Amino acid sequence: MADQDLSKLKIDRRAPAAAPRRRRPWLRYAAVVVVLLVLAGIAMRLAGPQAVETATVTTAYPTQNYTLLNATGYVVPQRKAAVASKAQGRLEWLGVLEGSRVKRDEIIARLESRDVEASLAQATAQVKVARANLELQQAELRDAEISLRRSQTLLEPKAISQAQYDADLARYNKAKASVSSAAASIVSSQANAQAAQVSVDQTVIRAPFDGVVLTKQANVGDNITPFSQASDTKGAVVSIADMDTLEVEADVAESNIAKITLNQNCELLLDALPDTRFAGQVSRIVPTVDRAKATVLVKVRFVDRDARVLPDMSAKIAFLSKAAPPEDRKAVTAVQPGAVVSRDGKQVVFVIRDGKAAEVPVTAGAKVGDLLSVQGVKPGDVVVLSPGEKLQDGARVSVAKKA
Structure with missing residues (x-):
């Protein structure tokens, strides 16, 4: 029994071996591809951007394709005035503000004028006195003329003496001279009245031309003294510019001035309006050179007016070789x-x-x-x-x- 049990524990080496498993090569290739892709992704991450x-x-x-020269400058009015009065006095009324539009001869301010108005009234009265005196002298002349005629009639028949006639003639000549003097007095008094009227008119400040008030230098109550530098006094009351005469002034190097001609087409770009290009033309080339800067002053007028353009805006000028068509602008x-x-x-x-x-x-x-x-x-x-x-x-x- 013991021998039989031990025999069961022996390995039978004659038993057939297990059949080998079939290999799949495509799985190996797929794994290699996956590994390569992973490595490529890691390499890209490690490489960075x-x-x-x-x-x-x-x-x-x-228009840059046919721009000959570029320059910078500023918008300036061709016609500008610091409005003041020849009269001296305290500013009594001011009717404009910055930005106000005014018409030619429009009253924009007044000075106190009671003193000059009194002088005008006195001069006017003197004219009336002179006219009344003329009437008196004319009446005297008429009376002297009648007496002289009577004396002439009576002298021929010797009804009066020669002395009487000479006295009537002298009286007539004197009356005639008095009339001339009275007439001259009227002219003189009228001239005085006119001067007084001018003094009154000078207290009224009017606009010299159509324009826009740029700055206001004085206020009501200020003393206006145009021809003096006295303390706490003002010269000009307001500054006015004619907006229809705005142009751009630019300093161009004298070495480049040969590229610029009168009426040359230009393109204007204002820093305040960067999205708009304005057409311009050279209006004047100042015939002198600034020695200090070696430049020539060139003035360019606007072809198209725009209410947004204001004085003292900075501008860039492109001097063109030809006119810019609308599509190029x-x-x-x-x-x-x-x-x-x-x-x-x-x-x-x-x-x-x-x-x-x-x-x-x-x-x-x-x-x-x-x-x-x-x-x-x-x-x-x-x-x-x-x-x-x-x-x-x-x-x-x-x-x-x-x-």
């Missing part, structure tokens, strides 16, 4: 040419958004100066400058340099 140079999409005007979207590349047969730019480069199709147009007009992006967008072939849509980027 690509460093790129960027440029900003901006606006440009086609409109802004176009432009970018540096190096930002536009060809991918898959189309023109694109890479716009940076949230740290990634987004591929955006664009339509390129004509060159505008050193820039290229494009459609498909908007001013203010930041694009990659000279993107390489390795830059793909959605790639993370970092700005290394801004152009």
Whole structure:
């Protein structure tokens, strides 16, 4: 029994071996691909964002293509006046404020005038006295003339003496001279009255031309003394400018003055109105050179008037080789040419958004100066400058340099 039990514990080495399992090689390849993809993702993360140079999409005007010269200056009125009075006195009434529009000869202020009005009344009274005296002398002349005629009639028959006749003749001549003197007195008194009237009129300050009040230098109660520098006195009351005569003055280097001619077409850009381009023409070139700055003063008039243009606004002037058509005076979207590349047969730019480069199709147009007009992006967008072939849509980027 013991021997039988031990025999059961022996291994039968003659039993057939198990059949080998079939191998699947595609599983090995799939695993390799997955591992490579994982390693590529890890490598991209470790590599970090690509460093790129960027440029900003901006606006440009086609007139830059035929601009000969650029200059800066200021808007000034050709006709401007500091309005004052020749009279001296206290400002009694002021009827305008800054920005008020006035017409020629419109009363804008008055000075106290009681003293000169009293002088005018006295001069007017003297005219009346002179006229009354003339009437008296004319009556005396008529009486003397009648006496002289009577004496002439009585002298021939010797009814009166020669002495009587001579006395009547002298009286007539004296009366005649008195009439002439009285007439001259009237002229003199009228001249005095006119001078007094002028003094009264000088206390009334009128606008010299149609314009707009720019500044107000005095207030009611101030002492106006135009020809004196006395303390606490004012000279001019207001400053007025004719807005229809606004022009731009610019200093141009004498080395560039040969590029400018009378009536040359210009384009004006005001810093206060950056979205509007104004047409202009050269009106005057001042025939003298500023030795200190080696410049020549050039004045450009506005072809189109605009109520928004005000004196002393800073302006930029582009002197053109030809007149700008209306379409060239409109802004176009432009970018540096190096930002536009060809991918898959189309023109694109890479716009940076949230740290990634987004591929955006664009339509390129004509060159505008050193820039290229494009459609498909908007001013203010930041694009990659000279993107390489390795830059793909959605790639993370970092700005290394801004152009």
